[in-house]
Amino acid sequence: MIGKNIKSLRKTHDLTQDDFARIVGISRNSLSRYENGTSSVSTELIDIICQKFNVSYVDIVGEDKMLNPVEDYELTLKIEIVKERGANLLSRLYRYQDSQGISIDDESNPWILMSDDLSDLIHT
Structure with missing residues (x-):
């Protein structure tokens, strides 16, 4: 089609x-x-x-x-669950960064890149 x-x-x-x-x-x-x-x-x-x-x-x-209303609602719920889990993971990641003394300004550090990507995902 x-x-x-x-x-x-x-x-x-x-x-x-x-x-x-x-x-x-x-x-x-x-x-x-x-x-x-x-x-x-x-x-x-x-x-x-x-x-x-x-x-x-x-x-x-x-x-x-296209999604029907039920599929759209179910997808919205799944997105919210992923965002909630992502927020929990991001919180743990920030605590880990603090405990390891990882500078939040270190753009080359994969932990910082991952936390930035996760933060962007959560806030979309």
């Missing part, structure tokens, strides 16, 4: 596979595989297509690929 929608979008804009592929930054061979359904399309590429052609995500993936 996604491949058919991409092909339809391309034809709507009277673009060849070469032209469309160049616009979205992929090879013509990749586009051909996506349109034929022999390769799956990444969400990143779908986002690029949506931006370049001013279409919605649903226009490309179809409504049947």
Whole structure:
């Protein structure tokens, strides 16, 4: 379905596979595989297509690929659980950094990088 929608979008804009592929930054061979359904399309590429052609995500993936309200609620709950666990882990990580005397300004230290990444994840 996604491949058919991409092909339809391309034809709507009277673009060849070469032209469309160049616009979205992929090879013509990749586009051909996506349109034929022999390769799956990444969400990143779908986002690029949506931006370049001013279409919605649903226009490309179809409504049947969207979450229903129950799935959306369950996913939201899982995200909140992951954030809570991440906050607990981050707290432990900060205590470890303090106990080991790891400077929070040391950007080359993997503990600092991990704590920064975890903090970013929790606050999204």
